[in-house]
Amino acid sequence: MAEKTAEKKVETKTVKIYIMGKEYEVPSSLTIMKALEYSGYKYIRGCGCRGGVCGACATVYRLQGSYKLNVGLACQTVIEPDMYLAQIPFYPANRAEHVLENMSPAVEEILKRYPEIARCLCCNTCKKSCPQELEAMEYIQAALRGDLKKAAELSFECIMCGLCVSRCPAEIQHYNVAILCRRLYAKYMMPKAEHLKTRVKDIEEGKFDKELSEYVKMDDKQLIGEYDKRDIEAV
Numbered sequence: 220m221a222e223k224t225a226e227k228k229v230e231t232k233t234v235k236i237y238i239m240g241k242e243y244e245v246p247s248s249l250t251i252m253k254a255l256e257y258s259g260y261k262y263i264r265g266c267g268c269r270g271g272v273c274g275a276c277a278t279v280y281r282l283q284g285s286y287k288l289n290v291g292l293a294c295q296t297v298i299e300p301d302m303y304l305a306q307i308p309f310y311p312a313n314r315a316e317h318v319l320e321n322m323s324p325a326v327e328e329i330l331k332r333y334p335e336i337a338r339c340l341c342c343n344t345c346k347k348s349c350p351q352e353l354e355a356m357e358y359i360q361a362a363l364r365g366d367l368k369k370a371a372e373l374s375f376e377c378i379m380c381g382l383c384v385s386r387c388p389a390e391i392q393h394y395n396v397a398i399l400c401r402r403l404y405a406k407y408m409m410p411k412a413e414h415l416k417t418r419v420k421d422i423e424e425g426k427f428d429k430e431l432s433e434y435v436k437m438d439d440k441q442l443i444g445e446y447d448k449r450d451i452e453a454v
């Protein structure tokens with residue numbers, strides 16, 4: 220007798236969300252980005268890596284019954300019931316032109332290009348808006364004190380999504396200030412790696428030319444073999 224195969228029904232829990240005011244019912248496990256696509260929207264802008272590193276998918280939302288305006292990355296934030304969603308369109312923050320070679324790592328150089336940092340109210344809205352939970356207010360204050368090392372270190376993981384800029388009442392361009400601090404710090408203040416100098420000298424003297432020309436002639440299989448054979452430094 221043919222065995223009856225009972226089809227196992229997988230129940231998918233769904234929730235209601237609102238996109239630009241229109242109601243949709245979507246699986247509860249989706250991120251905002253996937254929920255938008257599930258609802259029929261296609262990303263043409265505002266989406267890049269889908270992994271939380273490019274900063275392209277800044278989103279604002281409210282939850283029903285809450286006064287709070289929330290922000291997040293659409294590719295990283297899981298939807299919640301009764302979420303009211305809106306994507307933030309691209310708007311460029313002021314980025315001051317600079318040529319590092321003509322600058323010094325001094326606070327005056329930062330203030331000349333970004334005078335608005337002196338208006339910081341210390342309201343901490345920038346930090347509260349940061350999906351990376353970076354100390355945005357602290358790095359702006361460090362820049363204001365001329366402590367470029369601290370500004371560079373605190374902003375190191377910034378993905379430049381712009382959510383801090385979108386909420387700042389003093390209209391500071393946090394991420395552009397931060398990148399200028401990191402560049403000045405790297406060029407003028409950061410200790411140089413001695414081993415890098417040696418390696419660049421080796422390359423310039425042609426120490427690896429023969430090896431490199433052999434690799435260039437190899438096919439994929441040979442290259443994979445060489446890769447597997449390599450010495451791996453002990454951790």
Ligand code: FES
Binds near residue numbers: 266
């Ligand atoms: S798509 Fe790159 S951070 Fe979301």
